Amino acid sequence: AQSVTQPDIHITVSEGASLELRCNYSYGATPYLFWYVQSPGQGLQLLLKYFSGDTLVQGIKGFEAEFKRSQSSFNLRKPSVHWSDAAEYFCAVGDTGGGNKLTFGTGTQLKVEL
């Protein structure tokens, strides 16, 4: 069965610093990978997704993610963090054989220090 691991439960960065959130996946075939962001008390918003092709994917709000098959990773990055980026971030893998479902990681809570 597919699974997603986000090894960092909490991360704190200073505003203006760079950010990298880690995601490792387990999936038997070509993965479809996603990053979502959840602000407090809100639903999840799609940041970006990877299907195939270029391994560097651009998303909304200045985020990007790089797919590395050899490391089974799909890390999320942002060159310069803004205070409004404080939120919880979820990585997910799509299971095309199991009802087109997404399996989510446990999330990384991002705190931004001013």
Added chain:
Amino acid sequence: DAMVIQNPRYQVTQFGKPVTLSCSQTLNHNVMYWYQQKSSQAPKLLFHYYDKDFNNEADTPDNFQSRRPNTSFCFLDIRSPGLGDAAMYLCATSSGGGAFYGYTFGSGTRLTVV
């Protein structure tokens, strides 16, 4: 704007008293999902509808039921809420290729059981 709307945003119910959460969508997506999200945990899929076909996850308690009277609406019924059912409930939709394209989420309903 096309969107997924969940009502109410906050719901307080008594232990053992049936409660219904509502989700509507203007996207005309044929798949609707219900996720349960407890604090600091990954969203957990309860069930989903592909058109009128109901798909229950194996570990979803019998206490949780769902109805989809038409394409636009889907309801989550909790027959006898326990304290452990307090959580954020997220509704999501997809056009059938959720594993490929991701989901569109509503803002969630925060359920409190007293």
